[in-house]
Amino acid sequence: MKSKATFLGTIEDVNGASVRILLSNESLSGLVYVDGQGYRIGQIGTFIKIPIGFTLLYGIISQVGASSVPENRIDQQPYGNRWMTVQLVGEGSANGNFQRGISQYPTIGDEAHLVSERDLTKIYGKVTDVNYIKIGNIASSESIPALLDIDKLITRHSTIVGSTGSGKSNTVTALLKAINSNNYPKAKIILIDPHSEYHTALEDFSKVYSLDGVNKLKIPYWCLSYNELALILFDKKQSIDSPQDLRIQQEILKQKITISQDLKSGSIPENQITVNSPIPFDLKQIWYDLYIETFATVNTKGDFDTIAYKRDGQGVELKGNKETLELPEFIPPGTGGSSPFIFTTNKLLSSYLNKLRGKLLDNRVDFIFDPEDFDGVTKDLDDLLNEWVNHDKPITILDLGGVPFDTMDLAVGLISRLTFETMFWGRFRVKLIFMGTTKKALII
Ligand SMILES: Nc1ncnc2c1ncn2[C@@H]1O[C@H](COP(=O)(O)OP(=O)(O)OP(=O)(O)O)[C@@H](O)[C@H]1O
Numbered sequence: 001m002k003s004k005a006t007f008l009g010t011i012e013d014v015n016g017a018s019v020r021i022l023l024s025n026e027s028l029s030g031l032v033y034v035d036g037q038g039y040r041i042g043q044i045g046t047f048i049k050i051p052i053g054f055t056l057l058y059g060i061i062s063q064v065g066a067s068s069v070p071e072n073r074i075d076q077q078p079y080g081n082r083w084m085t086v087q088l089v090g091e092g093s094a095n096g097n098f099q100r101g102i103s104q105y106p107t108i109g110d111e112a113h114l115v116s117e118r119d120l121t122k123i124y125g126k127v128t129d130v131n132y133i134k135i136g137n138i139a140s141s142e143s144i145p146a147l148l149d150i151d152k153l154i155t156r157h158s159t160i161v162g163s164t165g166s167g168k169s170n171t172v173t174a175l176l177k178a179i180n181s182n183n184y185p186k187a188k189i190i191l192i193d194p195h196s197e198y199h200t201a202l203e204d205f206s207k208v209y210s211l212d213g214v215n216k217l218k219i220p221y222w223c224l225s226y227n228e229l230a231l232i233l234f235d236k237k238q239s240i241d242s243p244q245d246l247r248i249q250q251e252i253l254k255q256k257i258t259i260s261q262d263l264k265s266g267s268i269p270e271n272q273i274t275v276n277s278p279i280p281f282d283l284k285q286i287w288y289d290l291y292i293e294t295f296a297t298v299n300t301k302g303d304f305d306t307i308a309y310k311r312d313g314q315g316v317e318l319k320g321n322k323e324t325l326e327l328p329e330f331i332p333p334g335t336g337g338s339s340p341f342i343f344t345t346n347k348l349l350s351s352y353l354n355k356l357r358g359k360l361l362d363n364r365v366d367f368i369f370d371p372e373d374f375d376g377v378t379k380d381l382d383d384l385l386n387e388w389v390n391h392d393k394p395i396t397i398l399d400l401g402g403v404p405f406d407t408m409d410l411a412v413g414l415i416s417r418l419t420f421e422t423m424f425w426g427r428f429r430v431k432l433i434f435m436g437t438t439k440k441a442l443i444i
């Protein structure tokens with residue numbers, strides 16, 4: 001086989017899947033012609049093959065180098081000792097298909113050969129293969145299409161990695177366009193876009209939900225678990241509940257039980273409801289009630305009904321406003337045992353109430369804390385998913401541009417969970433492909 005034009009050199013070192021090849025004098029020019037096609041030898045990232053009996057091992061060049069030789073060997077190696085390191089990646093039979101993984105290893109003296117375009121089509125597959133989508137061409141061999149097995153892609157998790165500017169976002173776009181321009185007219189894809197970068201590229205294929213666009217992105221806070229909610233609201237990082245947490249949980253549960261009989265999707269038995277059930281409740285109401293409970297002064301000792309509100313110039317009580325989060329104002333307590341009296345001396349909740357009001361006022365997180373008509377009675381979670389998935393475009397972009405950094409992970413997690421759980425529990429009713437991106441990775 002040594003006489004073949006594809007011969008590159010012989011194996012001189014094998015270290016696991018890493019193989020070192022000593023280049024032969026014949027492959028010195030750096031350029032070899034096979035079937036009229038020119039190939040550059042030793043290009044990082046290109047394939048080589050090592051025939052072992054009826055099997056061909058395939059490897060990718062990861063390093064090339066040269067070193068000098070002793071003077072008495074200059075005749076045999078006039079251009080020095082030239083070598084390359086190759087990582088073995090898969091194998092195939094002379095006529096069969098390529099498979100990832102290595103079941104046998106080469107040994108010293110085995111031959112290494114150049115991989116021609118004909119071999120490469122075995123590795124990369126053919127356009128005619130069913131279930132393959134074409135996302136472009138192989139950079140090192142432009143005549144070969146870059147194909148992906150769509151079945152494998154969507155039934156496993158995949159990640160696209162690369163250094164900054166290497167083309168990850170572009171690959172995601174090409175991938176999504178390819179899925180849609182092939183035979184998958186019913187494919188539904190949800191793309192979580194943390195940096196608002198996909199609108200333009202996928203304009204014709206997508207409907208966009210964003211914080212400030214035509215279609216508003218809403219992820220109701222009431223489908224968060226208590227710990228997730230408390231992480232955003234109170235920066236709660238530990239799982240142990242403080243007395244403040246327990247008090248707030250008590251109010252949440254009370255409200256969930258009350259509303260559970262009026263839900264659009266049917267009533268839920270009380271004994272199945274926990275503080276973490278995705279049932280609506282009114283955070284503003286909780287803030288308002290607990291604020292009054294904590295700070296009110298009362299005209300009759302221990303009586304929460306006779307709150308001593310301050311009055312404005314017209315004599316109207318300054319009761320504050322739950323919706324606008326305007327604070328109620330109370331007459332300061334009297335001195336020497338005279339009314340009004342402080343309703344409670346327990347001010348444990350003060351800091352929690354302050355933080356809660358701050359978050360409810362922060363319009364960057366309105367998409368979570370202002371769910372509008374997603375109140376469980378007018379619209380429930382199935383309506384939300386229905387809006388996301390049921391439209392005439394194949395892709396739904398959930399644009400998280402503008403979401404504060406500390407809420408981003410949670411928003412992505414919540415969307416993923418909501419989508420996955422809906423897909424799981426409704427798997428006999430709806431079929432959708434789930435896809436999400438983070439800064440540097442695409443998870444499918
Ligand atoms: N296949 C390609 N051919 C030519 N140019 C490309 C290709 N893919 C990407 N580019 C160009 O490279 C640049 C960076 O691409 P892209 O934004 O996709 O990279 P990225 O890996 O997502 O970067 P970042 O890490 O910053 O998000 C863009 O200008 C893009 O047009």
Ligand SMILES: [Mg+2]
Nearest residue numbers: 168169170439
């Ligand atoms: Mg990018």
